[in-house]
Amino acid sequence: MYIAALLARTEDGWKASDTELDDVETLSDLTDLAREATVDDDTVIVFIEQEDAWFGLVRVDGEEDPRIYVSDAASAARSSYGEILLTDELLGRDPEDPDALEELVDLDGTEDGEPEEEDDEDITLDDTSAVPTGPLGDTRILVDVGLSEKELLALGTDALTEIADVLGAAEVLETVQ
Template sequence: MYFAALLARTEDGWEASDTELDDVETLSDLTDLAREASVDDDTVLVYIEQEDAWFGVVRVDGEEDPRIYVSDAAAAARSSYGEILLTDELLGRDPGDDTVADLDSLDLDGTEDGESENGSEDDEEDGVDPPVKGEIVPPGPIGDREVLVDLGVNEKELLALDSTDALSEIAEVLGAAEVLEAVR
């Protein structure tokens, strides 16, 4: 189950609205959606979560490029909404480059070509899915860990957030808990 919300800063505090992402296909679409919710080009936070799996925060400040943080890139990569956030730039890939080095041929773990660490020829027999070319995504947090620092959530606190209540904790620090709860 997914939940997405927009938190827009205004002169009077924060305004919250839940949002449907059905028509959002790219980060550019998501950024445009955030800018539409902005008052006087002020900060808008887009929050997306997949229950108990991952969450992402996209910060849009006026016409600046969006800043992105994703709590678990590997989990988000398995989600259509997560894929929107995992841009080539965020993943450290060249734009448009769908090729990833053949990890087996690099022999990074000291095994023979095509052999797993336990000596088996086929990782699938051991219940481990082999890497798929073009879909290597690192596990764990990725992106701008300082995306919320000036709003009161430092890097350490952001990394410690649990996917099940991260939005509530962020909203509490922002002073937006009540307006967020009204749309949830």
């Protein structure tokens, strides 16, 4: 089970809304969803949590690139919503070469250029071996709103409530939960 919430800063304080991620497939989709939650390009924080296994934050400030923090990258990598947050850039790896597929295809139709078949266990889309265990991303994501790096790293199973408390948004969050 997932919990997803948007916390948007407004002139009157923070506004909270529960959100559905069914149509979100990429970080770009999630960023667009966050930007739609604000009128004046104010700060929006997207919170995603999976059954106390991990949580992730995406902070969108106007047109700037989103900032991301994930509490446990290895756990998030086993989740469809977690995979959205674990971008190549965040993981420190080069994006896949778009021409790599063409290199695997033998254009004359012979078997000479075909790769050897590999065991299905070796080819998985959610291979977490390259994903570190533990926190990953911008640990300073909420410093300017009152949550230090140390406090962020110490958050546990009730992270959303603790973050909302720090932001002064606990009451508005409670109304949408």
